[in-house]
Amino acid sequence: MIKILVDCFGGDHSPQAPVEGALAALRTFPDLHVMLTGDKLLLQKELEGKSFDKNRLEIVHAPEVIGCEEKPTDVVRLKRDSSMMKAIILLRDRDDIAGMVSTGSTGALVTGALVRLGRIPGVIRPAFCPLLPTMDGGLVGVCDSGANVEVTPAHLRQFAIMASLYLENVYGVQHPRVALLNVGKEAEKGDELRQETYKLLQETPSVHFVGNMESRDLLSGSYDVVVADGFSGNVLVKTTEGTALELLKKLKKDIYSRTLYKLGALLMRRMFQEEKAFMNYQNYGGSVLLGTSKVVVKGHGSSKAVAVEKCIEQAYRMEKSRLSAQIEQEIAKYEHYED
Amino acid sequence: MIKILVDCFGGDHSPQAPVEGALAALRTFPDLHVMLTGDKLLLQKELEGKSFDKNRLEIVHAPEVIGCEEKPTDVVRLKRDSSMMKAIILLRDRDDIAGMVSTGSTGALVTGALVRLGRIPGVIRPAFCPLLPTMDGGLVGVCDSGANVEVTPAHLRQFAIMASLYLENVYGVQHPRVALLNVGKEAEKGDELRQETYKLLQETPSVHFVGNMESRDLLSGSYDVVVADGFSGNVLVKTTEGTALELLKKLKKDIYSRTLYKLGALLMRRMFQEEKAFMNYQNYGGSVLLGTSKVVVKGHGSSKAVAVEKCIEQAYRMEKSRLSAQIEQEIAKYEHYED
Numbered sequence: 001m002i003k004i005l006v007d008c009f010g011g012d013h014s015p016q017a018p019v020e021g022a023l024a025a026l027r028t029f030p031d032l033h034v035m036l037t038g039d040k041l042l043l044q045k046e047l048e049g050k051s052f053d054k055n056r057l058e059i060v061h062a063p064e065v066i067g068c069e070e071k072p073t074d075v076v077r078l079k080r081d082s083s084m085m086k087a088i089i090l091l092r093d094r095d096d097i098a099g100m101v102s103t104g105s106t107g108a109l110v111t112g113a114l115v116r117l118g119r120i121p122g123v124i125r126p127a128f129c130p131l132l133p134t135m136d137g138g139l140v141g142v143c144d145s146g147a148n149v150e151v152t153p154a155h156l157r158q159f160a161i162m163a164s165l166y167l168e169n170v171y172g173v174q175h176p177r178v179a180l181l182n183v184g185k186e187a188e189k190g191d192e193l194r195q196e197t198y199k200l201l202q203e204t205p206s207v208h209f210v211g212n213m214e215s216r217d218l219l220s221g222s223y224d225v226v227v228a229d230g231f232s233g234n235v236l237v238k239t240t241e242g243t244a245l246e247l248l249k250k251l252k253k254d255i256y257s258r259t260l261y262k263l264g265a266l267l268m269r270r271m272f273q274e275e276k277a278f279m280n281y282q283n284y285g286g287s288v289l290l291g292t293s294k295v296v297v298k299g300h301g302s303s304k305a306v307a308v309e310k311c312i313e314q315a316y317r318m319e320k321s322r323l324s325a326q327i328e329q330e331i332a333k334y335e336h337y338e339d
Numbered sequence: 340m341i342k343i344l345v346d347c348f349g350g351d352h353s354p355q356a357p358v359e360g361a362l363a364a365l366r367t368f369p370d371l372h373v374m375l376t377g378d379k380l381l382l383q384k385e386l387e388g389k390s391f392d393k394n395r396l397e398i399v400h401a402p403e404v405i406g407c408e409e410k411p412t413d414v415v416r417l418k419r420d421s422s423m424m425k426a427i428i429l430l431r432d433r434d435d436i437a438g439m440v441s442t443g444s445t446g447a448l449v450t451g452a453l454v455r456l457g458r459i460p461g462v463i464r465p466a467f468c469p470l471l472p473t474m475d476g477g478l479v480g481v482c483d484s485g486a487n488v489e490v491t492p493a494h495l496r497q498f499a500i501m502a503s504l505y506l507e508n509v510y511g512v513q514h515p516r517v518a519l520l521n522v523g524k525e526a527e528k529g530d531e532l533r534q535e536t537y538k539l540l541q542e543t544p545s546v547h548f549v550g551n552m553e554s555r556d557l558l559s560g561s562y563d564v565v566v567a568d569g570f571s572g573n574v575l576v577k578t579t580e581g582t583a584l585e586l587l588k589k590l591k592k593d594i595y596s597r598t599l600y601k602l603g604a605l606l607m608r609r610m611f612q613e614e615k616a617f618m619n620y621q622n623y624g625g626s627v628l629l630g631t632s633k634v635v636v637k638g639h640g641s642s643k644a645v646a647v648e649k650c651i652e653q654a655y656r657m658e659k660s661r662l663s664a665q666i667e668q669e670i671a672k673y674e675h676y677e678d
Contacts, residue, residue, distance in 0.1 A: 135588065243558060
């Protein structure tokens with residue numbers, strides 16, 4: 001049985017989305033056990049009238065609420081009875097629990113995970129790895145340190161190793177093609193960080209390094225993993241999402257501007273629905289934390305049930321494939337520099 | 340008469356695109372004079388059979404060719420008779436020439452402009468400012484230092500001042516709304532560079548600073564100018580262009596997959612043409628260099644005639660509005676730190 005904690009509060013559609021997502025995942029995976037954290041009464045109410053295997057679902061009472069404005073460090077220190085912190089502490093303390101999923105505050109989750117869970121032996125720093133759909137129907141993972149953190153070539157090499165194993169184990173990508181985000185394709189492009197990282201990745205047999213990637217090629221389908229510093233990784237992912245959303249909005253507005261276009265769009269209705277689904281990040285799961293001692297998946301704050309379900313599936317597959325053990329083994333092959 | 344040099348070699352469609360772009364600009368602006376640099380015979384051949392005002396066009400013979408692989412510093416030092424370097428040197432030496440347009444190598448152009456032209460008094464470092472179309476029909480300028488260069492808060496403040504004056508003078512934007520590219524909206528987001536820059540921009544009355552911008556909001560129409568370091572600015576602009584292009588490609592492919600969709604698209608043909616034009620960077624001119632002593636506009640290497648025409652128009656309007664003098668005046672109001 002694989003046990004996954006689901007933080008049922010903190011997201012925009014709580015507790016409905018996490019609860020329904022959990023029930024859907026239970027139906028898919030017969031050896032999954034979910035533990036819902038949050039206010040017991042509210043969770044029981046949400047479960048009322050729904051059918052599920054009672055032996056594979058439990059509620060962990062955690063009534064405290066985290067405010068929007070609370071500092072992550074305060075949340076970790078003071079809100080031990082919140083749905084998120086309760087999950088993190090249980091995950092730390094109980095060997096039988098594999099991982100957790102949360103759609104709450106990213107800052108609190110990352111701080112809590114780093115402080116309470118610790119890292120896989122040898123990992124200098126955990127990394128984020130959100131996924132985006134590519135134009136050939138595949139996926140690309142953007143692996144970075146999270147928004148504010150400075151990185152070194154040694155960090156980026158570990159990111160490349162961890163993200164490769166993640167894509168291979170959870171998504172079945174054979175020999176993931178890894179690229180370094182840079183301002184040009186040539187080896188000598190970019191600042192010292194990129195130049196050094198380029199060299200280091202070339203000397204890393206665990207990684208199928210295919211060179212620098214210019215940001216315009218992210219969705220081309222030529223790459224499976226892109227490693228980046230936290231700031232530019234954030235810009236890369238959010239610009240892609242933002243541009244896709246704005247273009248879809250514009251298309252919709254333009255269609256509604258003329259009857260002829262509305263008629264044309266009617267014929268293409270199914271196609272437009274598919275485009276919309278294609279660009280909807282809810283269908284690609286959450287951003288996993290790679291390198292923490294236990295599995296942590298961060299869903300978008302606006303996640304609906306289907307998105308939470310995908311996050312639970314990610315956590316389930318990470319555990320099932322024993323990703324952490326593989327990361328530990330692969331990382332150990334290289335000298336690393338503690339920071 | 341406003342004299343603009345047009346480097347007619349180095350771009351993908353040379354010399355046809357620069358020559359035709361120059362002729363089109365001549366027709367639009369009666370007080371424009373263009374000087375075409377490049378191989379005289381080839382240029383004369385290109386002009387054959389075309390009608391234009393011979394008093395407002397001259398050819399400057401510059402037969403040397405710059406190879407793709409040549410280092411910018413070598414080009415600047417050794418290729419003085421190339422169409423690009425000849426233009427830069429003429430621009431430096433002759434007071435009657437206002438600016439230049441080139442679609443050749445960015446590296447050589449920037450190096451040449453910095454080494455030979457120098458800066459407007461007070462400007463610490465020139466900046467690039469490409470423009471992108473926003474969803475409400477406006478434009479947004481992304482002002483950064485170019486790919487590799489480290490920046491300080493003092494640099495970014497100057498970028499904000501220069502780009503504001505550019506948008507105001509050349510595009511008629513009143514009180515341009517300036518934002519700082521960051522990983523979140525709140526003042527305390529980002530690293531030390533962003534936090535310090537945020538404070539400095541708040542204390543800069545010459546700039547209408549509206550706070551941090553998350554990259555997903557670039558096209559929203561809420562901002563006129565975004566300032567960024569060279570690396571993340573590059574990622575921001577290229578990701579936007581790349582995502583738009585990939586989505587259009589996907590849409591096209593999907594339309595061709597079914598007869599019904601093709602029929603629908605036929606009704607929407609005009610709309611799709613407009614979307615395509617909307618997303619075509621060729622229609623928004625080039626990336627201007629702000630802060631050099633003379634006007635320099637860099638067109639995309641793949642620029643066609645219409646794109647070169649826009650670049651010439653940009654250079655013309657920059658000179659016409661006496662942008663350099665305004666930049667000097669505004670920059671002088673603030674203490675600056677030489678690097």
